[in-house]
Amino acid sequence: DREEARLQSRTRGSEQLHARAARSMTSGVPSSYQIRDPWPIYLTHGRGSLVWDVDGNEYADFHNGFGSMIQGHAHPAIVRAVTERVALGTHFAMPTEDSVVVSEELARRFGLPQWRYVNSGSEATMDAIRIARGVTGRDTIIKIFGSYHGHHDYVMVSIGAPYDDIGPADNMNSLGYGAGIPQAVIDLTVPVPFNDAPAMEHRIEALAAEGRLPACVIMEAAMMNLGVVLPEPGYLEAVREITARHGIILIFDEVKTGLCVAAGGATERFGVRPDMITLAKALGGGLPSGAIGATAEIMEVVASDRVKQVGTFNGNPLTMAAARASLLEVLTPEAYAHLDHLNDRLIAGCDEILARHGIPGYTVGISSKGCVHFTDAPIRDYTSFMAHQNAALPELAWLYNANRGVLMAPGREEEWTLSVQHTDADVDRYLDSLDYLARDLTA
Numbered sequence: 001d002r003e004e005a006r007l008q009s010r011t012r013g014s015e016q017l018h019a020r021a022a023r024s025m026t027s028g029v030p031s032s033y034q035i036r037d038p039w040p041i042y043l044t045h046g047r048g049s050l051v052w053d054v055d056g057n058e059y060a061d062f063h064n065g066f067g068s069m070i071q072g073h074a075h076p077a078i079v080r081a082v083t084e085r086v087a088l089g090t091h092f093a094m095p096t097e098d099s100v101v102v103s104e105e106l107a108r109r110f111g112l113p114q115w116r117y118v119n120s121g122s123e124a125t126m127d128a129i130r131i132a133r134g135v136t137g138r139d140t141i142i143k144i145f146g147s148y149h150g151h152h153d154y155v156m157v158s159i160g161a162p163y164d165d166i167g168p169a170d171n172m173n174s175l176g177y178g179a180g181i182p183q184a185v186i187d188l189t190v191p192v193p194f195n196d197a198p199a200m201e202h203r204i205e206a207l208a209a210e211g212r213l214p215a216c217v218i219m220e221a222a223m224m225n226l227g228v229v230l231p232e233p234g235y236l237e238a239v240r241e242i243t244a245r246h247g248i249i250l251i252f253d254e255v256k257t258g259l260c261v262a263a264g265g266a267t268e269r270f271g272v273r274p275d276m277i278t279l280a281k282a283l284g285g286g287l288p289s290g291a292i293g294a295t296a297e298i299m300e301v302v303a304s305d306r307v308k309q310v311g312t313f314n315g316n317p318l319t320m321a322a323a324r325a326s327l328l329e330v331l332t333p334e335a336y337a338h339l340d341h342l343n344d345r346l347i348a349g350c351d352e353i354l355a356r357h358g359i360p361g362y363t364v365g366i367s368s369k370g371c372v373h374f375t376d377a378p379i380r381d382y383t384s385f386m387a388h389q390n391a392a393l394p395e396l397a398w399l400y401n402a403n404r405g406v407l408m409a410p411g412r413e414e415e416w417t418l419s420v421q422h423t424d425a426d427v428d429r430y431l432d433s434l435d436y437l438a439r440d441l442t443a
């Protein structure tokens with residue numbers, strides 16, 4: 001209560017703006033994921049690793065736009081590229097050279113030769129699934145329990161709250177996430193647990209026996225919407241082998257991992273090559289973006305126009321200019337080395353604080369991403385996350401952070417994202433805040 005009262009007294013300007021906003025914008029926010037009780041914090045600007053709110057409070061930004069701003073805010077190379085492009089016209093619905101350069105660079109990084117563009121992660125996964133269905137002529141798809149792949153109907157199934165009582169991992173019922181999703185669509189999306197290749201194979205065989213062999217498996221190679229859950233040794237290799245053997249297209253949804261855990265994403269990091277990759281978030285350097293990469297064989301259904309992959313703003317020149325600068329000038333090998341250095345310090349620092357204060361928990365991270373699981377039990381999938389991750393501590397940590405100038409993405413399923421402009425001082429600020437929380441918890 002003390003921390004909540006403190007945050008409220010620091011954010012009176014946000015309170016006033018929220019009262020005004022709610023009259024014309026539902027709940028006073030552009031997207032429901034921006035709601036926060038009793039009001040959201042409204043920001044004015046960001047620079048480097050920092051952002052400021054309407055009350056003038058400064059925060060080291062570990063939210064980074066739900067993991068999009070790995071370049072940091074207002075990076076000079078991106079400001080320059082976007083400013084030059086604005087003066088040359090921002091939209092034609094005709095291709096520009098930047099889209100060619102970006103495709104060549106993505107092909108080099110991710111090892112998939114053919115790319116197409118969209119404007120969000122949701123569109124990327126929606127189009128990827130349609131392409132997989134078009135290639136195979138099958139309707140059923142497999143996703144992972146608790147994974148988030150965007151807000152379209154195919155994937156708003158078996159995600160998490162309000163279905164926290166989904167039950168044990170052998171409860172394979174598909175559950176729609178919120179009202180408005182047709183049951184017929186929900187039934188086509190079949191969830192399986194993460195880190196359990198035999199369960200996936202059993203499910204595939206059962207579906208095949210019903211004449212419902214899946215078109216694709218869509219998954220994150222490392223789950224980024226249960227905090228961070230890494231794949232256990234051999235799991236991704238087994239998934240690759242099973243899907244290949246059954247003729248099922250394997251899609252790695254790299255909307256969060258792509259460009260953030262290595263130059264070539266989780267695909268490079270874990271060394272397992274999928275058939276398709278979806279990108280978004282960090283690709284656009286802060287502009288709406290999305291991309292789908294695939295083998296030439298798969299993209300033949302698009303090339304032949306059997307599957308429609310279209311959109312007025314696809315490959316938007318402004319986004320492509322930002323993506324080009326981001327890929328060629330900002331996300332360099334040195335930038336990834338810097339991220340690894342900071343993240344190693346942050347992970348070790350969090351673990352040291354938990355150990356020193358005797359607080360159950362451990363830290364999981366990879367390159368720019370990480371989180372504290374406030375439990376000693378291993379979290380390896382959705383079921384163990386729901387059973388063991390502390391329900392209250394992540395929210396309390398969010399408040400402590402906000403009051404000490406550290407901005408985190410809200411919700412216990414989110415992780416931190418560093419940017420290339422973060423410094424050791426930002427890491428120290430995060431660690432000081434966690435130390436403060438730990439001291440109060442054990443006082």
Ligand code: PLP
Nearest residue numbers: 120121122148149150255256280
């Ligand atoms: N896929 C993953 C793994 C995500 O984390 C998200 C968003 O958080 C999406 C897809 C959807 O992206 P967007 O919000 O840009 O539609």
